[in-house]
Amino acid sequence: GDSVTQMEGPVTLSEEAFLTINCTYTATGYPSLFWYVQYPGEGLQLLLKATKADDKGSNKGFEATYRKETTSFHLEKGSVQVSDSAVYFCALSGRAGNMLTFGGGTRLMVKP
Amino acid sequence: GAVVSQHPSWVICKSGTSVKIECRSLDFQATTMFWYRQFPKQSLMLMATSNEGSKATYEQGVEKDKFLINHASLTLSTLTVTSAHPEDSSFYICSAGGDGNYNEQFFGPGTRLTVL
Numbered sequence: 282g283d284s285v286t287q288m289e290g291p292v293t294l295s296e297e298a299f300l301t302i303n304c305t306y307t308a309t310g311y312p313s314l315f316w317y318v319q320y321p322g323e324g325l326q327l328l329l330k331a332t333k334a335d336d337k338g339s340n341k342g343f344e345a346t347y348r349k350e351t352t353s354f355h356l357e358k359g360s361v362q363v364s365d366s367a368v369y370f371c372a373l374s375g376r377a378g379n380m381l382t383f384g385g386g387t388r389l390m391v392k393p
Numbered sequence: 394g395a396v397v398s399q400h401p402s403w404v405i406c407k408s409g410t411s412v413k414i415e416c417r418s419l420d421f422q423a424t425t426m427f428w429y430r431q432f433p434k435q436s437l438m439l440m441a442t443s444n445e446g447s448k449a450t451y452e453q454g455v456e457k458d459k460f461l462i463n464h465a466s467l468t469l470s471t472l473t474v475t476s477a478h479p480e481d482s483s484f485y486i487c488s489a490g491g492d493g494n495y496n497e498q499f500f501g502p503g504t505r506l507t508v509l
Contacts, residue, residue, distance in 0.1 A: 370437070
């Protein structure tokens with residue numbers, strides 16, 4: 282079945298540092314890939330998505346490229362801010378009916 | 394983007410009572426809605442998928458008589474936790490699937506349930 286693996290956290294960075302959160306997936310066919318962000322006490326917000334190979338999703342300075350050859354969708358940001366502190370979930374949708382498969386989540390903590 | 398609301402945002406109840414959580418898609422019609430449960434510092438666990446006008450499909454290990462799901466319209470799904478117990482305390486999140494081509498889900502803000 283489908284699965285998503287992302288690096289365990291917490292990831293602790295200083296403000297303005299470069300961020301990478303690794304995400305790899307296993308799926309049949311051609312899934313859509315997503316990154317969601319969850320701030321404390323809130324639901325999930327879609328951060329970015331990519332629907333086919335070599336697509337790059339980007340939003341709020343975050344980027345991720347759909348790499349089919351390495352089955353990866355790593356999240357990157359060139360300069361993190363304290364306000365980026367949250368939990369980030371990588372997910373894929375390959376099953377029928379919009380169903381999502383989530384990774385375990387990675388907590389990011391950015392210190393001033 | 395599409396907006397999904399949940400009500401209430403938090404609820405505290407006594408053991409043995411039932412609690413209803415509403416999930417609404419505010420600006421689009423959702424033929425499919427999903428209910429998740431999230432334990433502290435963990436990922437989301439899909440509980441069930443509900444389709445408008447039909448019975449919900451529950452994931453393995455989720456008690457359908459304990460967690461009643463009703464999807465009466467294209468904009469409303471409800472989750473009722475029946476005879477709640479302290480172990481049901483959790484963060485419950487719903488999402489709605491749009492009718493676009495990218496299999497995207499739009500998430501509600503979540504409901505924190507505490508059972509005393």
